[in-house]
Every structure is written in C-alpha cells, then in structure tokens.
Amino acid sequence: MLPSKFVEEAGFPIPWQERDLQKYISDRLTARGFTTRLEAPANGGRADIVTNWQGGAIIECKKYLDRNSIFQAVGQLNLYGLNNTHKLIVMGFLTPDAREQPSALKTASMVEQDKRVQIVFLNIEEEWLPGAKFRIGFGNFYLFNFRLPQLPNFQDWHWWFNFVKAHPLILILAGSFFLGILPDIKKITFTTLGNNLEQKALESVHQE
CATH class of the missing domain: 1.20.5 (Single alpha-helices involved in coiled-coils or other helix-helix interfaces)
Structure with a gap:
C-alpha cells in the first residue's frame, strides 16, 4: 500500500507528522491488549514508544524508511537499549522512492542479523494496514495464532x-x-x- 493511501485510510491529519504515526502504532498495540508509553525517557533520550509487546520493546518511528533513516533509527535504539533487554524495533513506511527501496530492504535484512533488532515496514505488512484484522495479544500469547494440535492417526x-x-x-x-x-x-x-x-x-x- 502506498504511504499516501495508508495515511488517508488511517485518518491521519493533513499534513501529518511523525507523532501521528506514533499514535497509530500505539493505538494498534493497545487494541491488541498491550501497554504503551509515548516519548518515554531512555538513557538520556526519549524513546518514541516503550511497550510490553514481544516481552518488552522499544520502538523508534520514522516517516519513511530508507537506508540512511534505518541506520539512524538503529543507532538511536542501541542507545535506548543500553542496560535493558528490550527488543529494538524500527517502524515506518517503506520509502516511496522506487530507486531507494532495494537498498532499504537490503539494509533492513542486514541489521536484522542482530536478533534483537527488527524493522517493520508498516505499509507492506498486512497486519499493520488500516482496517486489517489483528491478533489479540495477552503478554506473549496471541489468540489469533492459537491452533489446535493435529491429532495423530491412531490406526497407524x-x-x-x-x-x-x-x-x-x-x-x-x-x-x-x-x-x-x-x-x-x-x-x-x-x-x-x-x-x-x-x-x-x-x-x-x-x-x-
């Protein structure tokens, strides 16, 4: 989904700002059953969102994620993540510049080699799209993910x-x-x- 379409369907004000994106993410997490804090103090800085999602996560929001903004966000998160074990998550729209998209995706793949780091492109991940069904979470348990175990073939x-x-x-x-x-x-x-x-x-x- 194009960022412009996302913004329109999510009801962002025009012009929209980064804090509108923060609120959108926070509201989605709250609807899933998680707690969130916006602009939370963190090691001398202010983290965009601190939440108990994924067992504890610090989220840095950027309007558009390209190679440079991903590196910048990861650097901020590494500071905020000192002396804690929170997941470090960058969230924002994949840059609409088609020439920059391959390097953005490659950069995301590279930084995610650190299992603590996660890059979320909101406009290309279905569960974050406006109006999309989401999983209801309780701590680390997701009701939407629950599946009954497959019964064995007792005749075998x-x-x-x-x-x-x-x-x-x-x-x-x-x-x-x-x-x-x-x-x-x-x-x-x-x-x-x-x-x-x-x-x-x-x-x-x-x-x-």
Whole structure:
C-alpha cells in the first residue's frame, strides 16, 4: 500500500507528522491488549514508544524508511537499549522512492542479523494496514495464532510403535493394569461360556 493511501485510510491529519504515526502504532498495540508509553525517557533520550509487546520493546518511528533513516533509527535504539533487554524495533513506511527501496530492504535484512533488532515496514505488512484484522495479544500469547494440535492417526501402527518407544513407562503401566484385571476377564469369560452352554442344554431338552 502506498504511504499516501495508508495515511488517508488511517485518518491521519493533513499534513501529518511523525507523532501521528506514533499514535497509530500505539493505538494498534493497545487494541491488541498491550501497554504503551509515548516519548518515554531512555538513557538520556526519549524513546518514541516503550511497550510490553514481544516481552518488552522499544520502538523508534520514522516517516519513511530508507537506508540512511534505518541506520539512524538503529543507532538511536542501541542507545535506548543500553542496560535493558528490550527488543529494538524500527517502524515506518517503506520509502516511496522506487530507486531507494532495494537498498532499504537490503539494509533492513542486514541489521536484522542482530536478533534483537527488527524493522517493520508498516505499509507492506498486512497486519499493520488500516482496517486489517489483528491478533489479540495477552503478554506473549496471541489468540489469533492459537491452533489446535493435529491429532495423530491412531490406526497407524507406526505411530503406536513410536509412542511406546518414546514412553516405555506407559507400556509397563498398561501391562500391569491388564495383568491386574486378567483374572476378572477370565472369570467373566468362563461365566459367560458356562451360561451359554447351560442355555443350549436347556434348549436341547425342550426340543426333545
């Protein structure tokens, strides 16, 4: 989505400023269930957004992300991130200058080699687009991501073999349980067999 279209659909004022972008991001995170602080003091500077998203994150917002602005934002975040373990996130629009876009994307890929750093291009990531459905978050748990576990194929003997191999104690317990109820099974079996034979004998007598 073009930044101009994003701004229009998000209802930004015209002309819009960086603080409008900060508020948009903050509102989206709050709607997901996270807490946010804008312009929060951080190591002698002021971080655009501090949030408990991703277990704790410091976000630096830039209107447009190209190679230079990404480097600048990462440098600021490295300062804000001293003496804490927060995720360091740069957020903004991918530059509309088509000539600068390849270097912006390459720079983002390079700086993200540091697992602590993340670059978010708001206008090309679907979950951040205006009106897009978002995941409802509680701490680090996302309801939208929740999936029921896939049930195994219980008719596949390979699954049972691997299951017993991985959990031999269960096999021992099952065997002990079976041996414990075996006398009762025999008793029930013989009683049923005896009743059947007796019933057949009575039927034979009545037929004669």
